[in-house]
Amino acid sequence: MVGLGKWLAASIALFTLSAAAAPPSGWRDLNHNGRLDLYEDKHVPIDQRVEDLLARMTLAEKAGLMLHGTLPTPGSSIGFAGQAYDQGATTRLMRDRHISSFITRLVVPPAQLAAQNNAIQKLAEAGRLGIPATISTDPRHHFQATLGASTTGGGFSLWPDMLGFAALNDPSVMRRFGDIARAEYRAVGIHMALSPQADLATEPRWARFSATFGSDPDTVSRLAGAYVEGFQQGTNGVTAQGVATVVKHWVGYGAQPEGFDGHNVYGRHATLTDASFADHIRAFDGALAARSAGVMPTYVIVQGPKVAGQPIEPVGGGFNTQLLSGLLRGDKGFAGLIVSDWSITRDCPQACVAPDAANPQTPASIGMPWGMEQTDKTTRFANGIEAGIDQFGGADDPAPILDAVATGQVSVQRIDESARRVLRLKFEQGLFDNPYVNEQAAARIVGNPEAQRQADAVQRASQVLLRNDRAALPVAPGQHIWLHGVDPVAARAAGFVVVEDPAQAQVALVRTATPFETLHPHHFFGSRQHEGRLDFRPEDKDVQAIAHAAAHVPTIVAIEMDRPAILTAIEPMARAVIVTFGASDAAVLDVVAGRATAQGRLPFSLPRSMADVEAQRPDLSDDGPPPAYPRGAGIVVGGDQ
Template identity: 40%
Template sequence: MTTPLTTVIAPDGTVFRDLNGNGVLDPYEDPRLPVGARVEDLLGRMTLEDKAGLMFQTVIETGADGSLVEALGVISKSPTTLVVQGKRVNHFNVHKLPTPRLAARWHNALQVLAEHTPLGIPVTVSTDPRHAFHENSGVSFAAGHFSQWPDSLGLAAIGDVDLVREFADVARQEYAAVGIRAALHPCVDLATEPRWARQLGTFGEDTLLTSEFTAAYLDGFQGPGGLLGTGSVACTTKHFPGGGPQKDGEDAHFPYGREQVYPGGRFEEHLAPFRVAIAHRTAAMMPYYGMPVDLVVDGEPIEEVGFGYNRQIVTGLLREKLGYDGVVVTDWELVNDNLVASGQVLAARAWGAEHLDAPGRMAKILDAGCDQFGGEECPDLLIGLVRDGQVTEARLDESVRRLLRVKFELGLFDDPYVDEDAAEAVVGRADFVAAGLRAQSRAVTVLTNGMLTNGAILPLTPGSRVLAIGFSAAEAALLGTVVDDVSDADVAVVRLAGPFEPRDTMFLEAWFHAGSLEYSDEVVAQVRALAERVPVVLDVNLERPSILTPLVGLATAIVGSYGTSGPALADALTGVVAPHGRLPFQLPRSMDAVRASRPDVPSDTIDPVFPAGHGLTL
């Protein structure tokens, strides 16, 4: 590993990092100067290559031993040294992480590498959510070494704004301990289309609750009022102007899900949380892949092109009307087709702009008003556009100013390094883990209790003989006296995964649980056979609004969860922690009702089995 630069003491006694190695305290290296002055000084020193590299954010891999990865891997497109020192890229989205100590070691090695570029611009490491249960390399990661909390829908089910702020502050501390200083979240889309695959990462269907949670989330991650500082994690709020109302509930990661529709005329309702994000100084915004269809805003028909390409949305609405001057980073891979690990070619998600070549797509994204290309590392393409006269260097300067400002506000130019001992002590700290576990239990939503008996079956009676299905042996023991035969049981407790239609023809498709919300006849028959012999308590994973119509008459009690470990569920079912959850969306009665509903309208299915807000108290 290259040796980090030493600090230098200027003649007036100021201690600084001599990032360009000229032995002089240059304005951009001077921690006493205002951020604006430092930005302008550095901008004036940057070459076209430096500027272009800053405008890309790509995925990076970590070495299992905390080393930099120099071989081409499953995810990364270039060796680390080449992309940092050769391409001048210094924003990276990290996926798999080793232990906290080794993650900190890797991060520090990455910063050393960046120090030895001509201007020493530090790296910003970002991440998708990684404090809950959902594992999808295109969306989020399970907690691993970090404290584990319910997914965002679970926080919405609890409905406690202070808890959201607490969670965000804990996540901030754990991120910062390993050098992660940017969060590719919160996701403040409204879960108004029951079939949409990404609801678990939202705060539900209610625009007012989502708006309150957005403010608290930004306060916890960035600082009070969203003001960035040296301890902050900069947030990217997504997916502007609201990614929930997907036609037929299909996701815009895929060509068949590219259309975003507003038949109920609720565009402003979906936009509302982003207004709050702007007021709370979100460091960045990310437009969604979705392509609006038949959308009219302020009397103006909107071009039917993905939001990242859409000048009316990014410049006209976000920048000019709403006054946002922060970073706009595109969602991943809008420019180039990509060869993925399976050998499959993944077409760029250029919805409405498929006819353009890669340079044309890049130029259109810049014209829309975006600052950074997500999931790409092709600065040579951008440099070519400038040298060919298709894009001005002044246009790059606009974006570079915004991107540099965030790095300076985070204090990365003055000290980007983290302490390995502190990383090990902070990540997964006992009180953080306990708070997350308690939140998981509180989020559990009791839908029915004692429907087939004379009285409530929950909380479970101490010493009950329990047949546990979907639990480990250690988890089952927390429920009562474990039995293996239904004839010996007082109650059966069964965990059910949410229903979906398995798909696996395209990259990432298998991770997006989409399609029907109905349980198969086989699952219903299995529950019926069990219920004929013993009272059944069902736990349903509500990653989407499952249709429970055939199960309500079979189970004695039904609870819903949104990312809950076995021990946390046991605590809720036995009354150790009182479950507090309320449904963050309605649970439809049938797929016919879902198909008849309007994707942009909350609680729009006829005669739901359970309305939004439903939940019993034990």
């Protein structure tokens, strides 16, 4: 306890220093011994620095490198609440468990986030070896927000979701976004993007569809590669100013039967054939060619295809030697960091398997150990490490790793392999030399007007015009417009006269979204994900609004598509149909008024009915009966269908 007290006192003293201040010029005495050691010398080659530091580390410290924890906030161990990190809880994770990689879920203004991340680096600097923290995040730049997968807010520039970039299918736009997002992340002290999602979206009901680049493997590969290039600053690995990408989820995740997601016990399988599996693998080629710093394996148990002539072991991707050491490290030659998806080593108790209203699944009962449910945690860690995992996402206890070494399930040499990869990335990103950021600069850089101007342009261009009967678009400003699902303030700013009754209007604009159901309301993720049907039905309030408007005036329908929507019920009532993938009301109104041109093409096909959806195979792109609209459909005003 005396030792802990001294360490805490030193940490608190460091924390009270100005977080914005740059470290002293010259070398940083990270291990506090008064000498310039090899790993502290920025002029020494990285390989030598890594080996020098590795030789100084205890086994427990190396095991800590293999954990990718969560920066907690007061009252939330998973960091979803509050305005600051829990300094005491974070100190214990760093000092007692030697963790130096963390996801942040804090949503505060940029300068405040920079200050909080600087404070984490001060705590890290007070450690025995001064190993800096790597801070990661789920996507923060898009309209979609799903607890545990993405977030919004905090002042970052606001861009379309990935499907919007797929609709444009322009790698240069993708790289430009990546570079802007990179600058914003590094400005606040974030070093790793737990993205992009290179999953091939073959099942239209799948809850993770909107974060993909659609259903064409070549498009996914091309854009995921451009994403990596933008964030990491090129194709030669991450630079000292770059953000490390972790491309996910290797591999087959998008082929989930009925679209049920692998975060949930009822979605733990994906079924493919050898041929379709090859397409799902091919979707990752661009990101791997661009040398993504990391890869995240899928949660799901892949069923059906063979690897090297052998059936795939029925375990989740994070435990699967064939997928990781065989396909990824062997066939693809991947030499970077393999980071497991979150909570694969945790138990899935009754509230995870079969929650109900009286006992719903909470964060405390989240676990995804698919295929390893009956084993203990030490065995799960050992199997994951032997399969190829370098870091375990969402894990914060090194004891099972140490136990696996003590019992002979994992060798010290294997631990060293992963430790080298983790340390190398920290050195490549310059964190040992200066992990601090300028808080005032963060306020200027994040969400700056030029970045948002470019984001706004992509919001407008990425829209897809599916129908424009009798030249319904553009609509001249000054006309009387009836709105549903649109902010009247935005419409007035666009030059329209907003009326309360469609009978008094000259045109109507209705914004809606792909229908969904909440089929698993007591599961933590199932209650938050869009599952089930894709078809509009007469009883839907938005359909009733469209019918109400169409009885009086030409009606424009703009549909936010996080999954492919079935338009059969609403098309006869719509004079024009616009598809969006993350766009503000102002962006939609500019397309309506002709101030901007929708340039997108559908990055997936749209089925005609739920019967057609149910008739298709979940592992094949745009499978099934002829669609209502094929992939690639879209009208550019003044152009061709």
